[in-house]
Amino acid sequence: xxxxxxxxCSVRVDNGPQITATASLQVDGYDKQKILMPKAGAAGAxxxxxxxxxxxxxxxxxxxxxxxxxxxxxxxxxxxRTVVLDGPHLLIGAGAADLLAALSTDLxxxxxxxADAEVDILFGYRLKA
Numbered sequence: 287x288x289x290x291x292x293x294x295c296s297v298r299v300d301n302g303p304q305i306t307a308t309a310s311l312q313v314d315g316y317d318k319q320k321i322l323m324p325k326a327g328a329a330g331a332x333x334x335x336x337x338x339x340x341x342x343x344x345x346x347x348x349x350x351x352x353x354x355x356x357x358x359x360x361x362x363x364x365x366x367r368t369v370v371l372d373g374p375h376l377l378i379g380a381g382a383a384d385l386l387a388a389l390s391t392d393l394x395x396x397x398x399x400x401a402d403a404e405v406d407i408l409f410g411y412r413l414k415a
Contacts, residue, residue: 288312288313289313289316290311291348291410293311293378294306294307295308311348311410313347313348313412314344315340315343315411316408316409317339317340317407317408318407319336320404320407321336321395321404321405322404323396323402323403323405325399325400326359326399328402331397333396336392338390338391339411342414344413345380345384345412346380346383347378348377348379348383348408349375349407350375350377350406350407351405352374352407353371353404353406354404354405355403356371356373356374357399359397360372360395360396360403362395363390364393365389366389
């Protein structure tokens with residue numbers, strides 16, 4: 287049974303323009319994860335591999351990658367591309383989600399900061415027909 291995923295995004299320039307969008311979309315399933323990574327050089331510090339969707343999942347509809355403490359030394363790799371987590375990443379809709387999914391079926395997260403790091407991840411997908 288499909289799930290309704292609702293979202294809101296608002297970006298505002300102080301004393302300037304604001305762009306706000308709100309909508310919902312249907313997903314057949316979702317995966318919510320919290321990645322905990324020790325600081326660089328600590329015992330147990332190693333890259334963390336995360337699959338974009340479980341086996342059998344179809345088209346990704348949404349990808350949210352939200353670092354608790356954004357940092358340019360916190361990053362993930364999608365294929366050969368290294369992406370810096372200096373802020374949240376919100377890819378909403380199949381077209382946007384495909385920008386990342388086209389690079390790889392897995393993301394590999396690395397923490398090169400001087401502190402432990404947490405990243406919240408949400409993937410929403412449609413099942414294959």
